Amino acid sequence: MIIGPVYRLTLRALLLQRRTILLALLAAAPVVMALVYALAASADAHHFRFYSHLVQDLFIPTIAAVVALVIGVSAIGDEREDGTIYYLVATPQSRIGLIATKVAAAWTATLLLLVPSLVISALLILKGAADASSILWPVAGVALATLAYCGVAGWLSLRTRRPIVIGVLYILLWEGSIATFAASASKLSIAAYGRALVAERLPEAAAPVVGPAPAVVILIAAAAITCWLGARALVRVEL
Amino acid sequence: MSDVPAIEFAGVSRWYGDTVAVADVSFAVGPGVTGLLGHNGAGKSTTLKLCAGFTSPSAGAVRIFGVEPRRNPSVYGRIGVVPDQSPPWPFLTAHEVVELVARLHRVADPGAAAARALDIVGLADVAGRKVGGFSHGMRQRVKLAQALAHDPDLLLLDEPLNGLDPAQRREIISVLHRLGDEGRTVIVSSHVLHEVERMAPQVLVLVNGHLVAEGQTSAIRQLISERPRTIRVAAGGDGRPLAGALVDSGAVDAVRFEDGAVEFETADVDGFSRALPALARRTDTLIRRVEPVGDDLESVYAYLHERARGAGR
Secondary structure (H helix, E strand, O other), X not given: OOOHHHHHHHHHHHHOOOHHHHHHHHHHHHHHHHHHHHXXXXXXXXXXXXXXXXXXXXXXXXXXXXXXXXXXXXXXXXXXXHOOHHHHXXXXXXXXXXXXXXXXXXXXXXXXXXXXXXXXXXXXHHHHHOXXXXXXXXXXXXXXXXXXXXXXXXXXXXXXXXXXXXXXXXHHXXXXXXXXXXXXXXXXXXXXHHHHHHOOOOOOXXXXXXXXXXXXXXXXXXXHHHHHHHHHHHOOOOO | OOOOOOEEXXXXXXXXXXXXXXXXXXXXXXXXXXEEEEOOOOOHHHHHHHHHOOOOOOEXXXXXXXXXXXXXXXXXXXXXXXXXXXXXXXOOEHXXXXXXXXXXXXXXXXXXXXXXXXXXXXXHHHOOOEHHHOOHHHHHHHHHHHHHOOOOOEEEEEOOOOOOOHHHHHHHHHHHHHHHHOOOEEEEEEOOHHHHHHHOOEEEEEEOOEEEEEEEHHHHHHHHHOOOEEEEXXXXXXXXXXXXXXXXXXXXXXXXXXXXXXXXXXXXXXXXHHHXXXXXXXXXXXXXXXXXXXXXXXHHHHHHHHHHHHHHO
């Protein structure tokens, strides 16, 4: 399976878009907040608590979710919109390979925008108290949550002509509202599983929905299943 | 050579809500160049999308080399597609576009294949330029090059001459003839009859989603030229003596008097043309103007549609 050319093509297309600048600004918002915190917070403030809330209540459920959604939709939806997807589909490549490669490229672009922001925010807020685990667990949570978001976004971009609207409704209405007070609803929240990984090192926010190992499995499974659904959609929908 | 036709439609329909794009179409296409002729909205692009597996039939079956392309991606190794209205990635150079597609088709040396295909379409000199800066005609040729690079057995070309100047058209048409002569199957859509005549010895004519004629392009042309015509004659006086004489001569089938002129229906335009001046002299009628009515392409398609419906009854 030749995935390199499609991966590079998609990544290049995503990073050259004007909307990527807007997404980079959105991704950088926590850095601004961290900078303000670093300048204003007293020495005895609970740095870990602030960092934990920033990651679990803002970064994963809103910023990472929106960035991954928009980029994930762009990776496939834009090609469907402008017709360039014809040139990829009219080749003997496996459908699941094409979709998985596109999702992988979208995930890479998402991480390129989010991870530096997350790491810089940690260093600014935690200062000397930052250690490897206080950075790696949140990065793992963001990375796996965005992988699942990109998979869902890719699938949505093939199933509907309004993937962004549906994705934003899921993020705001389901994850941001219903899942915050209904425990069973949070089982269907990507952000909740991302937070479960972060809570392994930064436990100050809401109680995790599952432990870290199941969270990893569920997020990877969500990405795999949505890629498979996307491949099925690719041979069923009008291109 | 296998007996399986390159393209086979069996009772294929495709509808979108209440709109029928393709209606119960059946045909088989083998080696050589076949034109897909029809007016805008006739269902040409949908037919080619069905061939390419970019959409599924609502009813019936589409088989390419005996298989459904959507469920058998390996068959794309034998197909080259030039979609309409879909320029390649603008941030890539022409060579990068063609090489990428050749690579995805698992061509052994995609760089060399890209260079060869771009040379065929006359873009070798600008292969290193980005497609975004190309004219419409140049983008059309990049699209053709990417379809040729993997040396396919079947080419599906949706309006490939759009945006090309006359010299480029000649070049592309000669490429298509060569591909057809090599035993490949080339299906090429157009809404221009004389364009199809130059490209394809065989033709399928679509009107409002219906396949209304198929066969030799020359036979379809003959059929079209022999169709009943309406000719409007503006004559001095009321034109009735002339109309009566023409009816008596058998050169016309029907006569109507419209807005001070006479409209004649005839199945024999040549006979009418010979009879008209002689009978005008004999009946002492001054002819001011002679013009065909409804002689545009839409009327031609409407005639073929009516004829096909009549044959189906």
